Amino acid sequence: MPPRWQAVMITTDEVDQAPLLRTRFTLDDGHGEVTSAVLHVSALGVVEPHLDGEPVSEDVLTPGWSSYEWRLRYVSHDVTARLGRGEHVLGLALGNGWARGRLGWNDGRAFYTGELGAFAQLEITFADGHRQVVATGPDWQARPSAVLADDLYDGQTIDARLREPRWAAADGPETGWTGVHALEFDARRLTEHIGPPVRRHEVLRPVQVTRSPSGKTLVDFGQNLVGWLRFTVRGEAGTVITVRHAEVLENDELGTRPLRSARATDRFVLSGGLDTFEPTLTFHGFRYAEVSGWPGELGRDDLEAVVVHSAMRRTGEFDCSNELVNQLHRNVVWGQKGNFLDVPTDCPQRDERLGWTGDLAVFGPTAAYLFDVSSFLRDWLRDLAAEQAHSPDIAPLVVPDMVKFEENDDVIQARSVAVWSDVAVWLPWSLWLAYGDRDALAEAYPAASEHVRRAETLLSPNGLWDTGFQYGDWLDPDAPEDKASAAKADKGVVATAALYRSARTAADMARLLGHAEDAEAFASLADRLRTAFGKHYVSADGIVFSDCATVYALAIEFGLLDGDLRDRAGARLAELVAASGYRVSTGFAGTPYVTGALTSTGHLDAAYRLLLEESCPSWLYPVTMGATTIWERWDSILPDGRVNPGDMTSFNHYALGAVADWLHRVVAGLSPLEPGYARSLIAPRPGGGITWAHGSLETPYGKLAVDWRNEPGGFEADVTVPPGTTALLRLPDGTEHELDAGEHTVRAATVGQ
Incomplete structure (x- = not known):
């Protein structure tokens, strides 16, 4: 049961940017020792709670990003050991985060709130059973912090001259404070955060500090990562150190073009003394940093990169005798870490960073092997269910669905889309196989079944899902640079195959959970889809319509073909793979399944040759080009070393790393x-x-x-x-x-x- 809330959501009267809030309190006398003290905290924005001048936990970017309209998470901290007799101060440092910062690629911001809000309730229990509650309310105080600007996309500015280190301590300043007022807020939106917190993890030192042709100081950390820089420096008061971040170099200068409009720039103003800076109200996807304004000569020991992501426990390991494959696998791991920062994002660096459903639909088995993502993704699936429940005609393509706030974005507002919307079924089933948690499967079932029912209404009279907008085999390497959905694979083939898999899986779910009528209905739908697929898309000699690797991979792996037709499809797939020179010829929908389809139809050698090919496009091509994460495009860096000129060129996209599932199941052999x-x-x-x-x-x-x-x-x-x-x-x-x-x-x- 959630706490009985006495707190109210508060905001500042006069302070707008990254305010500090506090209240003083004294423990009630005459009730013995404190036996329990739990602090519940949340925010419209992000919040860093302090008690008596010290951070309450190692968590950052709390409470993360959820579907705020219906689910605002709160986090609970046990602070029993920190409450002794005397006066105490509870403080809250706020930042814009996802609620008021920039989101998406259209420069939109403040989709969820125009004012930052803080919510905290400290529940103290004494030896005699007496309870004391300290909660946010109109008696709290607020003041400006040293943070002059903060945004997840654009970066953070900190002026060390404005710091008041004792702001949340009992001996802290009495002047400079202003008032607060309550925000209209329904506490029933508050929900316990069941996923892991976002925390700091590895710390990396630079591998190289160099000068660019234009004279800029460039720092290379040797690994594409997500987080921020931390350093201690002394210099003249008012000196501004500016740090720009990027994943690559372009023409030997910092390659910020792929970031699009995200500025990814932190600024630090020196106090004149010894200053330590760490911008915890933002994060960046980067390998390289351009540093200007540093007093003196910048050395490799002067900076460190702090890796930040959700605190998932590593569970799965893989390595083999081929070092290029090992680096590929390491790239998959780093890609998951960088993009599993509270929300499973598509990319962590440019003006997007959204929870695209298609990426997770295909990556679920890999994610669940590499890390314990049971609670992380269960929480995300709750957001998916909330979005779906409040948008009956739309299965969100991103979760949380901020793009519903955008105007004139008809494609994003499309109804159910194959593969992307199928995450409602595929992901819970992947988690069921990985963890065997029946309760989690039952919780996800309503959204899964609703997706299948909704998609059934979109079928054309011939029984195929060949209507409406589809992404199809997105990012087919043979598609035109500016038309990522113009794939070789027919979109109806892709969509019908995907829905067949969802209907069959939903039937299995329903049967397992005791929903007999649903199981029969979904099984019947799957049978009809399979029949229609065979009638309209498969010829007597086993040729699948549009005759490309993706359609064969999906037809084989999703179980749409049997017997001789399946054998012929496998042989044709092997022919197509050989004809491509064992370079990848599949896009977003087909790539996760092509090696599995080859393997299961007796073409293991072709699967290995496809895996081990080093020319572009291939999984190992980026490795040979120095990649340390999975790229969005096979040719995000062109063979001549130039950065792909397109405006959709991320160097940290985990989806194509779904091939790691084949490494785990087939090369190592675990399933x-x-x-x-x-x-x-x-x-x-x-x-x-x-x-x-x-x-x-x-x-x-x-x-x-x-x-x-x-x-x-x-x-x-x-x-x-x-x-x-x-x-x-x-x-x-x-x-x-x-x-x-x-x-x-x-x-x-x-x-x-």
């Missing part, structure tokens, strides 16, 4: 046979000259792991099966072994390379 890995399949498929691989996963039951080696003397696998589970080990020669919990070593004949 669930039962939800939550109660029973696992361990089935490594060596190939491509890879002589060894390691995969491990912290399942809900414990560690599942495999280490295999394929050497002239034989194939050998060391396997760990978690307690309370069993596994089926399927060796490359087809032999199978039933394994109980524990450690096992199994040997077989060498697999041909």
Whole structure:
């Protein structure tokens, strides 16, 4: 149950930019020791709570971004150990965050509120049961902070001359404060934040400090990351240090063009003493920083980059004998970290940073292997459900859906769109397989079933989803530069295949959850879609309409073909992949499934050749060009070293990293046979000259792991099966072994390379 709220949402009377708010209080006398003290805090904006001059936690950017109209999260902190007798001060530092800052690509801002709001309730319980509540209200005080500007896209400005370090301490200043007033706010919008907080993680030092041709100081951290710079410096009062951030260099200067209108610039004004700066009210996606105004010569030891993302526990590991593949996998991991910052965004650097549903629809299995994303994505799915419930004709393409506030954006306001809207079904099912949480599946079911019902109404009389706007096989590498949806794959084929998968999965969900009528209805819809797909899109000789790699990959992997037709489709897919020179020829919809389709139809060698190709477009091409995250486009950097001239060129997009799921399932060989890995399949498929691989996963039951080696003397696998589970080990020669919990070593004949 949520707390009984006595607090009200407050805002400042006179201070507008990044205000500081506080109240003084003394513990009630005569009730013994404090046995419990819990601070609940939220904001319209972002908030950093302080108690007696010190931060309450390591969290940053609280309470994150949710569908604020219906779900404003609050976070709870246990502060029992910090409350002794005497006077105390509770303080709240505010910033614009997502609620009042810029969002999207049309320079829109303040979509959710025009005034910053703070909400806090400190509940104190004493030994005799007495309760004391300290809550935000009209008696609080406000004053300006040293932050002159803050925006997630544009950056932060801090003037150290204005700092008052004791503002939230009992001996803090008595002057300079003004009043506050209550904001109209319905506390029923408050919901507990079940996901992990955003926190600082790794700290990286520069690998190089150089001068650009124009004389600018450039700092290279060697890794594309998300976060900010932190440093301590001494210089003349009033000196301004300016830091601009970007992911790449262009013509040996800082490459800010791909950021579009996002300024990604922090400014720091020196006090004249020793100043430490850390801009915690913004974040940037960058590898490079351009620093100007630094007093003296900037050295590698003067700065550090702080990596920031949601505090997800790492669960899955992979590596193998091919170092390029290992770097690809590391790029996937860094891409997930950078984009899983409270909301699973498409990119973390330019004027967008939105929770695009299509990215997550295809990346869900990879995400759930690499990190424990159970609560992170369960919270996001609650936002999806809220958006869907309040927009009955629209399945949001981004969640939270800020683009509904934009005018004249008919494409974004389109009704259900295949793959993107299918996240309502595909993602909960991926999480069910990964974690086996029936309650989470049941919670997601209403939105999943609603999507399928809604999409069914969009079918044309021939039973196909070939109507309305579709992104289709977005970013097909053969599409014109300025027409990302102009793919080789027919959009109706893509959409009908995607909806078939959703209907079949929704039927499985309904059956599992005891919704018998729904299960029958969805299964019937799936059958009709499958029949219509075969009738209109598949010829007698197995040619799928539009005859390109994506349509075969989807038809095979989603189960739309059987028997001889499936075999022919697999053979045709292998032909097309070979004809492309084993370079990637699929877009957003097909790429996550093409290696799996080749593998399951007996073309493992072609799948490995596709994976290991190094020329553009391919997964390893960016690696050979120095990528440290997954790119949005295969050619975000062109073979001649120039940055792609398009205006949609991100260097940190996780979606194409969904191939890591194939690395985990096929190369390492780990996948669930039962939800939550109660029973696992361990089935490594060596190939491509890879002589060894390691995969491990912290399942809900414990560690599942495999280490295999394929050497002239034989194939050998060391396997760990978690307690309370069993596994089926399927060796490359087809032999199978039933394994109980524990450690096992199994040997077989060498697999041909």
